[in-house]
Amino acid sequence: xxxxxATESAIxxxxxxxxxxxxQGVTRxxxxxxxxxxxxxxxxxxxxxEFESALHADLGKSGVEAQLTEIGFMVGEIDHTLAHLAQWIxxxxxxxxxxxxxxxxxxxxxxLGVVLIIAPWNYPLMLALSPLVGALAAGNAAIVKPxxxxxxxxxxxxxxxxxxxxxxxxxxxxxxxxxxxxxxAERFDHIFYTGNGxxxxxxxxxAAEHLTPITLELGGKSPVYIDETVSAADxxxxxxxxxxxxxxxxxxxxDYVLGTREVLARLAPHLRDAIHSLYGNAVQGNPDYGRxxxxxxxxxxxxxLSEGTxxxxxxxxxxxxxxxxxxxSGVARDSAVMNEEIFGPILPLVQVSDLDDxxxxxxxxxxxxAAYVFSDDRTVRARWERETSSGALTFNAPILHLTAPELPxxxxxxxxxxxxxxxxxxxxFSHEKAVFSKPLHPDTLGPTVMPPFTRAKEAxxxxxLGKLR
Ligand code: NAD
Numbered sequence: 001x002x003x004x005x006a007t008e009s010a011i012x013x014x015x016x017x018x019x020x021x022x023x024q025g026v027t028r029x030x031x032x033x034x035x036x037x038x039x040x041x042x043x044x045x046x047x048x049x050e051f052e053s054a055l056h057a058d059l060g061k062s063g064v065e066a067q068l069t070e071i072g073f074m075v076g077e078i079d080h081t082l083a084h085l086a087q088w089i090x091x092x093x094x095x096x097x098x099x100x101x102x103x104x105x106x107x108x109x110x111x112l113g114v115v116l117i118i119a120p121w122n123y124p125l126m127l128a129l130s131p132l133v134g135a136l137a138a139g140n141a142a143i144v145k146p147x148x149x150x151x152x153x154x155x156x157x158x159x160x161x162x163x164x165x166x167x168x169x170x171x172x173x174x175x176x177x178x179x180x181x182x183x184x185a186e187r188f189d190h191i192f193y194t195g196n197g198x199x200x201x202x203x204x205x206x207a208a209e210h211l212t213p214i215t216l217e218l219g220g221k222s223p224v225y226i227d228e229t230v231s232a233a234d235x236x237x238x239x240x241x242x243x244x245x246x247x248x249x250x251x252x253x254x255d256y257v258l259g260t261r262e263v264l265a266r267l268a269p270h271l272r273d274a275i276h277s278l279y280g281n282a283v284q285g286n287p288d289y290g291r292x293x294x295x296x297x298x299x300x301x302x303x304x305l306s307e308g309t310x311x312x313x314x315x316x317x318x319x320x321x322x323x324x325x326x327x328x329s330g331v332a333r334d335s336a337v338m339n340e341e342i343f344g345p346i347l348p349l350v351q352v353s354d355l356d357d358x359x360x361x362x363x364x365x366x367x368x369x370a371a372y373v374f375s376d377d378r379t380v381r382a383r384w385e386r387e388t389s390s391g392a393l394t395f396n397a398p399i400l401h402l403t404a405p406e407l408p409x410x411x412x413x414x415x416x417x418x419x420x421x422x423x424x425x426x427x428x429f430s431h432e433k434a435v436f437s438k439p440l441h442p443d444t445l446g447p448t449v450m451p452p453f454t455r456a457k458e459a460x461x462x463x464x465l466g467k468l469r
Contacts, residue, residue, distance in 0.1 A: 005175040008182040014171050015143060015186045019114045021168040022141040027111060029139075030089055034082065036136045036165050040129065041078045043164040044071050050160070051125055054152035058124060059246065060291030060321075069246065070126040073403070077130055080405045080422060081137050088137070088426045096436070099448075099464070103438040109430035111139035112213075113189030118180060118203065120195040121293055122249040122343075124150035128157060131192045131215075132170075134425025140190075141169040145183060147195075148176040149293055188212050190429060194251075195219075196341075197414060215418030215428055218411055219341045220366055221255035224398065225358050225384070226374040228263055235374040235396070236270035239347075240278055242372075242398035244325045247290035248345035249297075252370045252392075252399045255341065256331075256348040258358045264349045268327065271347070272312045275325045284315075284322050292321040292344060301344040304328070304337040308348060333361075355380060362388050367413035372398040391415050 006014065026032065044051065048071050055061040055070060089109065096103040115135045119128035128146045135142045144161070146154035158172045173179060184191075184206035193203040194217040207214045226235055243254045259267060279286050292298040298321045305314055308328035315324045323345050331338055331348040338348060352358040362371065371390040375381055381395055391411040392401045402409050402421070410419030420428050448460060 005179050006173055008178075011173060011179065011182045012186065014173060015114065015183070015188075018141045018143060018169055018171055021166075022111075022113055026166065027136075027139050027141050027169050030085065032166070033085065033136055033139055036170070037078050037082055037085075037133065039164040040133070040136070041075055043160055044074055044078075044129075047156070047160055050156055051153070054150075054156040055125065057152040058121065058150040059249070059293060060289075061246065062288045062290070065246065065288070065290070066125075070123055073126055074129050074133070077133055077405065077421070081133055081426070084423065085137055085426075088423055091435070100438065101444070102442075103436065105437075106435045108433045108435050109138065109426070110433050112429055112431055114141045114143065115190040115192060115429060116183055116186075116188040117142060117144045118183075118191070118193045118195065119144065119146050121147035121149035122246060122251065124153035125157070127194045127217075128153075131194075131420060131425065131429075134420055135190075135192070135429045136165075136170070137426050138429035140429050142171075143183065143188075144170070144172045145180055146172065146174060148174065190214070192418075192420075192428070193217065200416070215410070215420065216416040217251070217409075217418075217420075218369070218414065218416035219251045219343065220368045220411070220415040221338075221341055222252055222368045222370040222372065222390070222398075223358075223362050224254040224257045224372040224374065225355075225362075226257060226259045226263055226267060227355070227377065227380060228260075228266075229376040229380070230374045230396065232263070232266045233270045233273070236267060236274040237277070238396070238398060239372075239374075240271060240274035240325070243347050244275070244279070244289070244345050245399075247292060247323065248325075249290070249293060249343055250399065252402060253343070254347065254372055254398050255368075256338065256350050258350050258352050258361060260354065261351050264329070264351060268311050268329065268349065271327050275312060275327075279325060283313075283324050284317065284320070289325075292323055295321065297344065298323065301342070301346060304342065304344075304346050307331055307335040307337045311349070313345075355383065359383065359387050367391075367411070367415055369411045369415040370394065370398070370401070389413070391419075 051071055052063045052066045055066040092107045094105045096105040117131045124147050128144050146157050154174050158174050161172045187210040190213050191207050192215045197218045200216045200218050239254055279289050283289050302316055308331035311327040311329045313324035313326035326346045328348045367389045369391040371393050373384045373395050394401050401407055405422035408419035408424040409421040
């Protein structure tokens with residue numbers, strides 16, 4: 001954490017400075033955007049050691065996991081953006097209807113202005129920088145507010161970003177609730193918030209004051225459904241990997257598993273084996289496994305352990321904020337663990353009577369950020385696709401969708417709105433301006449749609465409408 005957070009008036013000055021630069025056109029040239037993206041890339045590579053240490057200090061993240069899910073992930077995203085930027089920036093010619101001819105129509109992506117990015121603590125580097133890549137690619141100025149709950153990563157960003165990115169147009173503002181509140185009182189041209197729904201509502205209210213568009217990347221309970229058509233051993237390995245990555249503190253982590261009694265009975269021992277094969281028998285001493293971010297989250301999670309029968313794991317150590325990968329069975333549908341986003345390494349197994357029961361269980365709740373189906377039955381897959389709504393749906397491969405840059409990443413309903421990644425990030429931070437042009441001569445409007453409405457014009461209009469009927 002920096003020694004002192006910025007005051008309200010310092011925050012105001014930062015925002016107006018950045019806005020002034022945007023007004024001066026600093027951020028618009030494609031060359032500027034590329035330079036920023038390359039600088040961000042260099043920062044990540046040159047300081048990877050510092051970022052790895054910060055992520056370890058904040059979340060006990062291993063170096064390999066930090067590379068896979070934060071540092072390397074970001075470099076990949078920057079490279080994808082640099083490779084496609086020229087094409088995304090190009091104005092897109094579209095057809096003008098025959099009745100308007102001669103005319104031309106184009107869609108021109110223009111930057112929105114100054115954007116505010118508010119990031120959470122669970123992937124504190126990636127979730128602060130990934131939206132920034134889109135904002136810069138689209139030619140915006142930006143303020144990044146990292147999470148105060150990942151203080152080492154927040155401090156590393158605040159220290160390093162100004163040495164690489166154009167200080168006139170990009171600023172990192174550290175802080176917690178008071179600083180974010182001060183930021184939200186300012187006028188932005190877009191706010192990109194990642195975090196929980198309670199704060200999402202605060203952000204939405206503040207944004208409404210200035211009619212600022214927002215993207216809300218929220219969370220929720222992402223279900224897994226598994227049936228008898230897949231190998232329980234293979235499925236268990238993927239479920240375990242996706243669930244216990246970052247000690248379960250992943251927005252798209254599988255939250256719980258739905259299956260019939262027989263399927264769950266077959267799955268449980270394979271979950272145990274998969275946990276042991278990924279993390280060994282003495283998980284606490286394994287550097288590949290992370291820690292819970294803070295004491296409050298730790299006690300909340302430990303509280304869930306009594307809501308079911310511990311089938312695997314369950315040991316914990318408050319001093320280290322260590323919670324073993326845990327599988328819970330026999331949980332009641334109305335228990336807290338089944339009604340709050342778990343966001344930690346506890347996986348409840350919930351029995352359903354059949355596919356219909358599983359589908360109605362999911363559709364009867366808030367729309368999740370993702371739904372994960374393990375089934376090789378085409379009818380089952382089709383029913384999940386048609387009958388449920390979620391930010392994403394993956395078959396046999398939880399969380400991998402977010403690594404495909406051509407796929408929009410975002411929620412629906414309670415799991416958020418708006419999306420990003422790849423070109424979608426560029427579009428999120430752009431205004432698609434309609435540009436239409438028609439020569440003054442020949443005058444095709446006077447003789448057709450302008451008064452006085454002669455018989456001939458009336459016949460023309462009615463004839464045209466008649467064709468539409
Ligand atoms: P958090 O506590 O770090 O909060 C997120 C941000 O909101 C922080 O920058 C924080 O300073 C700010 N904030 C907190 N209280 C505020 C207030 N009263 N007013 C203004 N700003 C405030 O992170 P979190 O919310 O605990 O993150 C976990 C949640 O985020 C989970 O629900 C998870 O599913 C979700 N999440 C979603 C995604 C996604 O991409 N959809 C990614 C990661 C996390």
